[in-house]
Amino acid sequence: MSDAEQQKVVNLDRGLFFVNYRSAEDSLSPPHVTVAPALGHERRMEIILHPDATEPTLWEPNSGLVVRVTTPGTLQVQVQPMRLGGSQAAVVRIEPIQSGRARVVTAQSESLGLHANATTEGLKVLGHVAGRGDVTVGPNAWIAGPTAPSRVEGVALEWPEKPVGLDIRYAVQFANGQAGSGRMVPLGAYAGTRGRALPITGVVLEMSGTDELEFVAEAGFLNAPTLRAVGKRVVLSGPTNREPLVGIRIGIERIAAAEQVAAPMKPRKPAGSGRVRVFRSRPRQESPVT
Structure with a gap:
């Protein structure tokens, strides 16, 4: 991964999800966010764009798109600065669109027996x-x-x-x-x-x-x-x-915790420092856990 981009992956269960670009540290030159299925997971999900959009890229905060997942798979979220040396800090929420019963966006984990697609069903x-x-x-x-x-x-x-x-x-x-x-x-x-x-x-x-x-x-x-x-x-x-x-x-x-993306191979310049935070949405009256 280069100095000019940050990337993380999110495991998604079967369902419909809203990818919501909520905010950016640099509001004047916000980074843009691009989503895509992980390599080999292209047939597991479909990205639904706005009728006026031509690619799965969110260019500014308060924009979004929908991901339809037919088989549990991995979504890549990539953040790139608007300009050379620009901010790479963005907050992106993955919001499940419910249909019948609640489903949980899961993060990859093996601790405490929590596997990638674990939910709290049975409670x-x-x-x-x-x-x-x-x-x-x-x-x-x-x-x-x-x-x-x-x-x-x-x-x-x-x-x-x-x-x-x-x-x-x-x-x-x-x-x-x-x-x-x-x-x-x-x-x-x-x-x-x-x-x-x-x-x-x-x-x-x-x-x-x-x-x-x-x-x-x-x-x-x-x-x-x-x-x-x-x-x-x-x-x-x-x-x-x-x-x-x-x-x-x-x-x-x-827990919808903000996660630091993996560090790039080369050290970043201070002006380009930042992180992408991707986590589940909470209602507006509560603050995100960081």
């Missing part, structure tokens, strides 16, 4: 809902929630196929320091009550044993805006820590 979230009883959903699905708020009195997480070495614990909190409030329990255990009309006022989720995964959770509390939290340890509670929980959804996703 189950149970919630005990007042008037309905136990409700079990998959990852990123609401229990009660915005369209059907109802008091949630307990939760449990199950993940039989979790990666080896990954440890997950969680706790619920009650108002007035009721017994069991804040007590961490392991994966598979139930935290909360049943049939006691004792509302939950907070949920704590923790994980350890991996640098690749994080919780992505949302919760609704009575008369409060929906709260979203992302991280290895997340705490969900209302504005005063006393509002009852009336909806929750929990997912586990790969």
